[in-house]
Amino acid sequence: MRRISVFGATGSVGESTFDLLMHAGGPASFDTVALTGGRNVQRLAQMAVALKAKLAVTAHDDCYEPLRLALSGTGIHVAAGTSAILDAADAPTDWVMSAIVGAAGLEPGLRALQQGATLALANKESLVTAGQLLMATAAAHGARILPVDSEHSAIFQALVGEDISAVDRIILTASGGALRDWPADRLAIAKVTDALAHPNWSMGARITIDSASMFNKALEVIETREFFDVDPDQIEVIIHPESIIHSMVGYRDGAIMAHLGSPDMRHPIGYALNWPVRAPLPVARIDFAALGRLTFQSPDESRYPALRLAREVMALRGLSGAALNAAKEIALDHFMDGRIGFLDMAAVVDATVSQLSAETRLGTAATAIEDVRAMDHLARIRATEHAIKRQLR
Amino acid sequence: MRRISVFGATGSVGESTFDLLMHAGGPASFDTVALTGGRNVQRLAQMAVALKAKLAVTAHDDCYEPLRLALSGTGIHVAAGTSAILDAADAPTDWVMSAIVGAAGLEPGLRALQQGATLALANKESLVTAGQLLMATAAAHGARILPVDSEHSAIFQALVGEDISAVDRIILTASGGALRDWPADRLAIAKVTDALAHPNWSMGARITIDSASMFNKALEVIETREFFDVDPDQIEVIIHPESIIHSMVGYRDGAIMAHLGSPDMRHPIGYALNWPVRAPLPVARIDFAALGRLTFQSPDESRYPALRLAREVMALRGLSGAALNAAKEIALDHFMDGRIGFLDMAAVVDATVSQLSAETRLGTAATAIEDVRAMDHLARIRATEHAIKRQLR
DSSP states (O other), X not given: OEEEEEESTTSHHHHHHHHHHHHTTGGGTEEEEEEEESSOHHHHHXXXXXXXXXXXXXXXXXXXXXXXXXXXXXXXXEEESHHHHHHHHHSOOSEEEEOOOSGGGHHHHHHHHHTTOEEEEOOHHHHHHHHHHHHHHHHHTTOOEEEOSHHHHHHHHHXXXXXXXXXXXXXEEEOOOTTTTSOGGGGGGOOHHHHTOOSSXXXXXXXXXXXXXXXXXXXXXXXXXXXXXXXXXXXXXXXXXTOOEEEEEXXXXXXXXXXEOOSOTHHHHHHHHHTTSOOOOSOOOOOHHHHOEEEOBOOOTTTOXXXXXXXXXXXHOTTHHHHHHXXXXXXXXXXXTTSSOTTHHHHHHXXXXXXXXXXXXXXXXXXXXXXXXXXXXXXXXXXXXXXXXXXXX | OEEEEEESTTSHHHHHHHHHHXXXXXXXXXXXXXXXESSOHHHHHHHHHHHTOSEEEESOGGGHHHHHHHTXXXXXXXXXXXXXXXXXXXXXXXXXXXOOOSGGGHXXXXXXXXXXXXXXXXXXXXXXXXXXXXXXXXXXXXOOEEEOSHHHHHHHHXXXXXXXXXXXXXXXXXXXXXXXXXXXXXXXXOOHHHHTOOSSOOOOHHHHHHHHHTHHHHHHXXXXXXXXXXXXXXXEEEEOXXXXXXXXXXXXTSOEEEEEOOXXXXXXXXXXXXXXXXXXXXXXXXXXXXXXXXXXXXXXXXXXXXXXXXXXXXXXXXXXXXXXXXXXXXXXXXXXXXXXXXXXXXXXXXXXXXXXXXXXXXXXXXXXXXXXXXXXXXXXXXXXXXXXXXXXX
């Protein structure tokens, strides 16, 4: 029986993963090694019991006792804290879902690769902040990474049986987010509640705002560059409000292979869970006549400076992705707290990356996770400074 | 150097094939064994000279002399007549384009398969009239068939690296043809010139009218059933006026893989020519923002009785495809001659298939090409009778 672990089990991707695991037979089909979560220990405990996990870990030391209580008598081991999460990533397993949100997701994924496990990668930050390190680690240990973003899963699927050298372009689709149809001159006054009204995907608050600012797409562009090792010039973004085409690969013979599906994260999660087999999934079938139309718009880089910043990061590589990601997190915090405006987020990131480019050798690749952590730390300091300056203006 | 032959070189698909062969280096890249054509002997001779073919054959005995004159002194062998075409199909070669239009295209294709050549199949009638015979011949001789319709090439490409048993549905796109937006109650009075005004594809007159009546799509549905060996219930048709999505394959995990491209026959021809490699092709790149939208409509089977007839043929199999195809050809002749109306075509085909179903064992598969010829012949007689009855009403 295949051994699996899920990191970030109680988040949005983790819940969908749990749903698919239970749909596919739960403990009768999978040997669940470890489940990890955050503060929602009741849900983590429920999942651990349902999947008959060997180990349940909460990231927070102060959540240990509630988790222990919730699982007492079940025989499921309980642990808490960052190092316990990393220990869980060392526990032998075959398949790991990396669905922890943020920079904390990087190290468990690296450890899973180091033990040669297949890594289903939903943690966006891993490839953005440490793409070269992650890919090199996978190669060194003969481990495989399967993308779990809908866009990258679509690209991966459009490459099945094909030769990457025949690829002409990769076209990432973007919904355009909640503010897509706002006049450009009103974006500056967009509030958090405005940016949260995403038309298609039901996701966490942070990623929904990143979708409105296109920082989410900027991260995905960088991920695409790192994961598929294509030239940055080969990566395009097109706004596709219906989110039915999840992304496309264009080949040098003019053919474009596209992956279409309902906007449901169980598509890419299920693909990564069952790969290389396509197993039946509990997702909606598309009715094209009912759908009626699929539309496309060119993304205006003046409206979405995040896309321009992604191109700068792809040109620099090295630790610039770590800088962009950290600065974006800080800018997002400040926007969500109402301290800076919607357009200030890109300005803060831009100023941070520019400053770090002058201050550090931003284009030098990380050789170890400590390099990524150091750049993440410095970028957060610089971004905070820039955000405060914007706030005080 | 790969040996190639092109049957039906001077037609629309033949011209595009010639264009791609010359684009890929012409006689420097291919060893051209045979080119065949019809009455356009000057063009056939030009092509034979350009490709340094060993043999040029016209289907018409009375065209022998003009072809011989046009090629005198070139060292290119010249022949004429049906049996010369079949002899050309026996000449050892590696890759054969079967682009002869109509029932005459079946036997050269079968002979190419019998010698183990790869058959690029543009002749629609082959799979419709003798699908089981054709596939069995390919299997018996270890020969491969590559589809050259844009729809079947799209399906073939969407199946690359995938397991056919994971297919849930195949969705053929249809432009809807020239009369797509006509009110249903005016279709009866549609003239040949009306049906010839195809919005996207530049094709021969007969196939353009077949597109307006959806008989072209009906043939393609039957071809899909025979070539990919899927259940008829798995085959869907959706009207997609822009002809950008060339067809789609839906898998049981909900994923739909689609092939998109400009409406240009050099897509499927080039794919079949270069398979399994994707070589650069001189086709237009798609600009999705300029395109703006892709639309879909449900095909109304009351408006397009050809689709219902295709389902009847798929249920019957055997020689019913040969009957439908022959009856359609006769009905089309009568419509193009102004003797019956647009809607009478489907009525003639329906009456012919029904009558032959009562008169013969229509569901029995052909074991030899003679069976197909006999059914073709009888169906033409019956269809002519029904067409005349309609004309005299």
